[in-house]
Amino acid sequence: MLAQLVRWSRIKSPWVLHLNTGACNACDIEVLASLMPRFDLERFGVQLKGTPRHADVIICTGPVTRQTKDRIIRVYEQVPDPKFVVAVGACAMSGCVYRGMYNVIGGIDQVIPVNAYIPGCPVRPDAFIDGVVKLLGSL
Amino acid sequence: MEEFTVPIGPQHPALKEPISLRMTFDGEVVKHVDVRLGYNHRGMEKMAEERSYIQNLYLTERICGICSHSHTTCFAQGVEKLMEIEPPKRGLYIRTLVAEIERVHSHLLWLGVAGHEAGFDTFFMYTWRDREIVMDILESISGNRVHYAINTFGGVRRDISETQKQTILDSLSLLKQRTDYYANIGTTEPTFVARIKGVGKLSKELALSLCAVGPTVRASGIKSDVRKDDPYAVYNELPFEVCTADTGDVLGRVVVRVNELFECYKMIEFMLKNLPAGDIAVKAPRRVKENEVVSRYEAPRGENLHYIKSNGTDKPERLKVRAPTLANYPATVEMLKGCFIADIPLIFAAIDPCICCAERMVELVNDKNGEANIVSFSDLKKLASEQYKKCGNKPEPVSIAKQLEKIRRKS
Numbered sequence: 025m026l027a028q029l030v031r032w033s034r035i036k037s038p039w040v041l042h043l044n045t046g047a048c049n050a051c052d053i054e055v056l057a058s059l060m061p062r063f064d065l066e067r068f069g070v071q072l073k074g075t076p077r078h079a080d081v082i083i084c085t086g087p088v089t090r091q092t093k094d095r096i097i098r099v100y101e102q103v104p105d106p107k108f109v110v111a112v113g114a115c116a117m118s119g120c121v122y123r124g125m126y127n128v129i130g131g132i133d134q135v136i137p138v139n140a141y142i143p144g145c146p147v148r149p150d151a152f153i154d155g156v157v158k159l160l161g162s163l
Numbered sequence: 164m165e166e167f168t169v170p171i172g173p174q175h176p177a178l179k180e181p182i183s184l185r186m187t188f189d190g191e192v193v194k195h196v197d198v199r200l201g202y203n204h205r206g207m208e209k210m211a212e213e214r215s216y217i218q219n220l221y222l223t224e225r226i227c228g229i230c231s232h233s234h235t236t237c238f239a240q241g242v243e244k245l246m247e248i249e250p251p252k253r254g255l256y257i258r259t260l261v262a263e264i265e266r267v268h269s270h271l272l273w274l275g276v277a278g279h280e281a282g283f284d285t286f287f288m289y290t291w292r293d294r295e296i297v298m299d300i301l302e303s304i305s306g307n308r309v310h311y312a313i314n315t316f317g318g319v320r321r322d323i324s325e326t327q328k329q330t331i332l333d334s335l336s337l338l339k340q341r342t343d344y345y346a347n348i349g350t351t352e353p354t355f356v357a358r359i360k361g362v363g364k365l366s367k368e369l370a371l372s373l374c375a376v377g378p379t380v381r382a383s384g385i386k387s388d389v390r391k392d393d394p395y396a397v398y399n400e401l402p403f404e405v406c407t408a409d410t411g412d413v414l415g416r417v418v419v420r421v422n423e424l425f426e427c428y429k430m431i432e433f434m435l436k437n438l439p440a441g442d443i444a445v446k447a448p449r450r451v452k453e454n455e456v457v458s459r460y461e462a463p464r465g466e467n468l469h470y471i472k473s474n475g476t477d478k479p480e481r482l483k484v485r486a487p488t489l490a491n492y493p494a495t496v497e498m499l500k501g502c503f504i505a506d507i508p509l510i511f512a513a514i515d516p517c518i519c520c521a522e523r524m525v526e527l528v529n530d531k532n533g534e535a536n537i538v539s540f541s542d543l544k545k546l547a548s549e550q551y552k553k554c555g556n557k558p559e560p561v562s563i564a565k566q567l568e569k570i571r572r573k574s
Contacts, residue, residue, distance in 0.1 A: 044180050046203045049517060050228025050309040052179060053272065057298075060291040076174075091202050092173065092181055099174055121225050125206035146228060146309045 034080065034106075035163050037069040038156075041079035041103070045096055045132065046122075047086025050146035051113040055083060058149035065153055068160065076102040081159070084138075087115040087122045088129040100136045108159060109138045112152065114145040166194060171507065173202045179276075180518040184511075191503050196496045203518050211482040216242055216316065216451065219479065223469075224310050226484060227517050229272065232265045233462035234484070235314045237469045240395060241458030242316055245451045245473050252397070254318030254443040259396045260434045261304060261313050263427045267338070268297040269463035270420045270427075273515045274345060277417060280512045281358045286348065293341045296334050303327055318444025328435050339428055346421045350414070359413040363498040363510035366411060375494035376487050377465020378423070379514050381407045382415035389461035401430045413513045449477050462487055464515045488517045 044052055058065050059072060073079045076099045088096065100107070111132045114120035122128045132138055142155035166189050173181035181202035187195040207226060211219050223238040224231045236258060243250065250258070271294040278286030298308050305311035305321060313319050348355065365375065370383035380387050388405040390398045406422035408415035451473040460467045465487030472481040491514040498510050 042179075043174065044203075046181070046205060048225045048228045048231075049180065050225075050231065053229060054309060057291065057295070060295075061288050062292060062295045074175075086203075087205065089203065089205060091204070095173055095181070095202075121222055122205050122207075122210075125210045127204050127206040145225075148308065 031163065035160050037071070038080050038108075038160060039071050039073045039078055040081045040083050041073055041076050041099070042083050042085070043096065043099060045084055045086045045092045045116070046089035046128070047113065047115060051085035051115070054146045054149055055085065055112060055152060058152045063149040063153060065156065068153075068157065070156060076100075077104065079103055080106070081108045081110060083110050083112055084116050084132045085112045087119045088132060088135050090127050090129060093129060093135055096132070096135050108140070109136055110140045110142065110155060110159060111138045112142050112155075113147050114143060117141050117143060120145060180516070182516070182518045184507075186499070186507070188504065193499050193502050193504070193507070196499045198492055198496065200518075208482050208484065211479060213478065215449075215477045216479065219482065220314060220316070221312065223482075223484075224312060227486070228309050229269055229517055230265065230462045230464065230467075231310050232261055232313070233460050233467050234469075235312075236262060236396075237458050237460035237462075237467050238471070238482075239314045239316055240460065241456045241469050241471045242451065243447075244456045244458070245454050245471065246316060246448055247452075248317050248445055248447055250318040251442045251445060252439045253322075253441045254445075255396050256434050256438050257304075257319045257321075257323060257443060258314060259398070259401070260323075260431060261301070261311060261319075262396075263430050263434070264297060264300055264304075265311075266463045267424060267427045267431075268294055268301065269515075270424050271297065273420060273463075273512075274349065274417070276512050276515075277359070277413070277509070278355070280509045281355060283355055283358075286345075286355070289341075290345060293338065296338055300331050300334055303330065315444060316447035318442070320444070322443050323438065328438070332432065332435060335428055335431060339425075342421065342424050342428070346425075349417045349421055356414060359417065359509065360410075362413045362506050363502065363513055364412050365494055365498050367409075369497055370411070370494060373493040373497060374490055375465075376490045377462070377515075378416055378419045379465065379491050379494060381405065382419045383411040384409035387466075389459050389466050393459055395458075395460065397434075402433055403430050413509060416513045450475065451477070451479075464488060464517060465490060486517065488514065491516075 042052070042055060057063065082100065082103060109132065111117050115122060116132045119128055119130045123130065129135065140155055140159045142151055144151050166187050168185055168187050170183060170185055172183040183199035183202065185197040185199065186193055207222065211222060214222060220235055220238060223234045226234045271290045275287040275290035278290065301311060302308050304323060304327065305313045313321060350356065365379070365383050367383050367385060370380045370385060384407055386405045386407055391405050403426045406419050406426060408418045453473055453475045455472040458469045458471070467487055468485040470483040471479050474480040495511065495514050499507060502510060
């Protein structure tokens, strides 16, 4: 009974943290755009939070740069369990055009475990919503 | 009272991108600001040397997602000069059209963010709703919402049809109506104006001496715009005014950007009605003769500068990018000094920072043990003067800080 309630509340109100790990801003504005009136991701209970301690889902955009690597791990450790990571965009998946640059490590999965990948350069808000809904459906 | 230091960023609710600001406070008042960069540095300039020109066109697009067109246009203009080709008139018109639509989307985005930082979230939602109209126009022209990839060497990749023209003109009239409403709210709504008036002051003299660019310098009453000063593409044929304000605060920056929106609409309408017939692109050679060029472009945030050096192959020898946000950092540090903690996000957002554009860092490598570390600007300054002393030369007695002090006293 309690487990059911917990599961229901997790699905109904996933709070997200937006973590820019070195992105070019394109995915970031598309993530924000999908929270805005036209696409309105808030109807699924998704809310953007400022601190990792309030979040359930980390939305990572961009490739991992050498200087942000430690920060990503620290932010990941601060998020309470159960936690989910969504890699948004081609860069977060594999590095995209930045692959092979001296300051880029690669995709997010090189540093922390990833639950969902959303492709696109940049991700369209429609694709982002689809990815989030699929992640919620898997719970 | 004792001073204390607070780190803001790299992951912070007030910042959308990773940047670290070390601030020293005396009570509520900011005393000293140290900007630490490098969280978003990817090493693009080095990578550009290993890729061909056409590949670099798509790489420069990904320097920044908000002003992606400005970086490709700046790069393409420079390379076209090196290749000695002249794009056809229609191509240049479409290129400029996309540039101005991009400016509309960027300014609307900024207006929303400014409203959000001032605690006016309704304004944020409204402007972002209407920004979607602009995104639809961009998508219909280029096929993508954010990275348009419309440029190619010698022109553009896609043409505009008559029906497209008509739909753009129709959506433009709607946008004009809405912008009128925002101009009214942004400059007369008492609570909003009270929040942004007098915050983040930057005097005319200080703006000039710190080499601020774009709407930041124009809000301090200086008419500086590459589109007017050094017209590129078709700007010498377009009817527009350089918008300025003389308050030099966040309110002035809102006024400048809203007025620029109206100028953009004027230009877009003119370009659509006077679109010349003909080809959209000419063929470009693959190899580029040995030469060098500096290309300038007025991005939504200010002057964008690309330096390209070619060496006769199909790859550039050097690409150097100076993005507008980097030019605005010294001015931001001055604006932040003496302000309250609560004003920091507002002032920082007012330069419309685009950190991914500006990430050019200094890395010092110890040649004995190969250890590398990132150095902050103030440490670098200290290091430089120590080095200078060691060489037997005394550093200049008048420091930049003292010069600034003098200017401030005068104003």
